[in-house]
Amino acid sequence: MTNLRQGSRGPEVKRLQRELNSQLFPRPNLVDDGIFGGNTRRAVLAFQRQSGIQVDGIVGPETRATLGLPNVGTPFTHRVRLYFRGLSLTNVRFSTIFSSTQMVYAQYGIQIVFGSGMSLGLSESEAKRFEQLDGSCAWKISSGEYAQLQRLGPTVPANAIIVYFIDRFSQALNGCGGHLPNRPACIVARAGTQWCAAHEVGHVLLTSNFSPVHINDTSNLMHPVDIARSATPGLTQAQVTRIKSSPLCTPI
Numbered sequence: 001m002t003n004l005r006q007g008s009r010g011p012e013v014k015r016l017q018r019e020l021n022s023q024l025f026p027r028p029n030l031v032d033d034g035i036f037g038g039n040t041r042r043a044v045l046a047f048q049r050q051s052g053i054q055v056d057g058i059v060g061p062e063t064r065a066t067l068g069l070p071n072v073g074t075p076f077t078h079r080v081r082l083y084f085r086g087l088s089l090t091n092v093r094f095s096t097i098f099s100s101t102q103m104v105y106a107q108y109g110i111q112i113v114f115g116s117g118m119s120l121g122l123s124e125s126e127a128k129r130f131e132q133l134d135g136s137c138a139w140k141i142s143s144g145e146y147a148q149l150q151r152l153g154p155t156v157p158a159n160a161i162i163v164y165f166i167d168r169f170s171q172a173l174n175g176c177g178g179h180l181p182n183r184p185a186c187i188v189a190r191a192g193t194q195w196c197a198a199h200e201v202g203h204v205l206l207t208s209n210f211s212p213v214h215i216n217d218t219s220n221l222m223h224p225v226d227i228a229r230s231a232t233p234g235l236t237q238a239q240v241t242r243i244k245s246s247p248l249c250t251p252i
Contacts, residue, residue, distance in 0.1 A: 005036065076106075097194055098112075104234075163201065
């Protein structure tokens with residue numbers, strides 16, 4: 001994939017300039033002339049700083065994903081909307097978690113959209129009760145602390161996924177993709193890597209009926225262990241096909 005940098009020209013640069021004008025504050029008021037000059041580079045640097053991603057003035061996969069731009073040659077054909085609910089801060093910056101999730105799915109023309117983010121605003125005693133989530137992660141959640149957690153907060157559109165951030169699980173895991181009936185959701189622990197949310201969202205999209213549930217290949221997003229990676233993990237064609245058939249992954 002070709003990165004955009006100072007000196008680049010063309011319609012991709014024009015789209016970049018329009019997105020920077022829309023998303024960067026204060027507004028850079030760039031002329032969308034399709035020429036990546038000094039003003040555009042300064043706007044890219046400012047956007048990268050605000051987003052907490054690598055600051056290099058180059059529009060590569062991470063910056064594209066954070067701006068919601070598709071990869072060159074892989075236009076967005078589907079969209080997944082995520083709503084975030086926090087009971088705990090995460091060890092990895094949220095901006096990194098979100099852009100990493102975007103990068104994974106953008107490889108396959110799937111746009112990850114930010115619905116909203118909010119703290120659940122629990123009282124001190126309520127927050128203490130959910131500091132450690134006890135019980136077992138199961139595909140279908142119906143009772144216990146997992147169910148109590150997933151009933152918190154306002155409802156979201158039926159075709160969206162809620163991502164809950166908690167401090168820790170009593171089990172030795174960093175995430176769980178099980179959820180209440182008709183309330184698609186997943187849970188991620190404070191210690192989760194930058195890829196953990198993308199993995200648990202993958203479970204929700206693939207559903208419990210997809211086999212194999214996990215793949216023992218560290219380059220695949222659905223590897224069973226939440227491990228740090230230097231490269232963006234991928235998906236098999238079977239996984240992509242199943243995800244795109246989910247009612248939570250809507251055609252654009």
